[in-house]
Amino acid sequence: MTAPAPAPSFDARPLTEPVDPAAVRAFAAELRSRRTSGMAVSSIIAIVAVSIAGLVMLPILFTVVLSLAASTGSPGAAAIPLVLIVLLAAAVGVLIWMAVRNGQATRYRLHRFAQANGMTYEPRVDDPPLPGMIFQLGRSRLATDLVRGSHPRFVEFGNYQYTVQSGKNSTTYRWGYVAVKLDVPLPNIVLDATGNNGFGSNLPASFQRAQRLSLEGDFDRHFTLYCPEGYEQDALYLFTPDIMARFIDNAAQLDVEIVDDWLFLYTQRKASTLDPATWAWLFGAVGALLTKFDQWARWRDDRLAAQRTPPVTAGSSGGHALPFAPPVGLLTPPPGVAPQGRRLKRTGTWLPLIVVIGFAAFWLLTRWN
Structure with a gap:
């Protein structure tokens, strides 16, 4: 066994050093400008989901507040659930904003890491x-x-x-x-x-x-x-x-x-x-x-050479040796793989079947006992 090869030298500083927030925002804007296919499907789904949630939850929220105000006679007490929901929504918004900002900083660091190493x-x-x-x-x-x-x-x-x-x-x-x-x-x-x-x-x-x-x-x-x-x-x-x-x-x-x-x-x-x-x-x-x-x-x-080069028989040269050697290119296989070697043959996994059989056997044993 040979000694492990040393890791090639590379500049890892961009992965961990502080970044300029303005540079991060500029890089994020550059990435957005590269997108020529419109808004990502995930972004569209998120916007639709938030819109539907807003349309469904807002009427329910106002109905709950009005009901509490009518039953308690105190608008202040009825507003407590509304305040809690607003605070919860604000907390969720802050978490989303932090996740987006951290994601932008990660992409910017990886971009600078790639540049620093010629990638x-x-x-x-x-x-x-x-x-x-x-x-x-x-x-x-x-x-x-x-x-x-x-x-x-x-x-x-x-x-x-x-x-x-x-x-x-x-x-x-x-x-x-x-x-x-x-x-x-x-x-x-x-x-x-x-x-x-x-x-x-x-x-x-x-x-x-x-x-x-x-x-x-x-x-x-x-x-x-x-x-x-x-x-x-x-x-x-x-x-x-x-x-x-x-x-x-x-x-x-x-x-x-x-x-x-x-x-x-x-x-x-x-x-x-x-x-x-x-x-x-x-x-x-x-x-x-x-x-x-x-x-x-x-x-x-x-x-591949066997498939591409027809065998030379005695009849093909009139029963005599060929007066010249076949070109080397006909004897040397071209780069490539024959069809039987291009993909491994796969088999199904037995684990799900074993689990199903195990549960079935357990159920039968419990029924008989």
């Missing part, structure tokens, strides 16, 4: 077009606080959420992620980190056990690796001992997915945050892996 900041992207497993689920898909760098290759740090509907109930799932652009498409490979699992895997997808590949050394203690059937040798080519050591030393608490020409690191806490320690951790993990991605660029899928 860019984007406050939100609806339904981001990324191929990772978490980006294909649910509805109301939203990535926020995206910090992007382009050298030595494109890297994006962000927070992501989506909502899954189950009957009348809905659950919102939140992730932090790092997306790294690779040089060539690679087979779909998942590393399920064992260190962040609870009762089973924390990943939102499960994969057929036939695709599980055991690697040498301590790697299996830290990750469960899945690769498409038939791509075991390709996974061994990609995950050489030095690369396995990098993942163990720097990404053992992160789930990893390679899909198309992307590598994703997943965590169930915010990746884009004001915490300098989180940035040091993620920058260190990415920096340690970037130095090994160049050798991945040389990988080619031999299955």
Whole structure:
């Protein structure tokens, strides 16, 4: 196992140093001016909800005050509930104002952090077009606080959420992620980190056990690796001992997915945050892996060459050897992945079924007893 790679130096001061309120307001106004698609759907829903609540509650409030005044004969006593409601509304308003102000300051700090480190900041992207497993689920898909760098290759740090509907109930799932652009498409490979699992895997997808590949050394203690059937040798080519050591030393608490020409690191806490320690951790993990991605660029899928190049038979040359060698380009597979290696085969989760069977068995036992 190699020594952990040191975290690359970066300027974390903008994350914590005081900010100028005027600069924060100017940046918030700039972000609002960038929106060309009109008011956000969430803002429209909030305005409609507040308006409906006002239209419903105000008549009820005045009716209650008039009733109390008539029954007690004291307008002052009847006004007490009104005063309490006004104070409560004022407190809620102050809390909303503080939340908005803190959100603006957070976005401004992340913007300055990105600038100080040669990166860019984007406050939100609806339904981001990324191929990772978490980006294909649910509805109301939203990535926020995206910090992007382009050298030595494109890297994006962000927070992501989506909502899954189950009957009348809905659950919102939140992730932090790092997306790294690779040089060539690679087979779909998942590393399920064992260190962040609870009762089973924390990943939102499960994969057929036939695709599980055991690697040498301590790697299996830290990750469960899945690769498409038939791509075991390709996974061994990609995950050489030095690369396995990098993942163990720097990404053992992160789930990893390679899909198309992307590598994703997943965590169930915010990746884009004001915490300098989180940035040091993620920058260190990415920096340690970037130095090994160049050798991945040389990988080619031999299955594509077999599909694109027709076999040369004796009949095709009149029974004699060809007078010239086929061009090298016909023998070298192009960058890409054959269809059978582009996506892992998934399987349904058994946990909900086990829970239902358990409740049914418990109910039957209680009835019989």
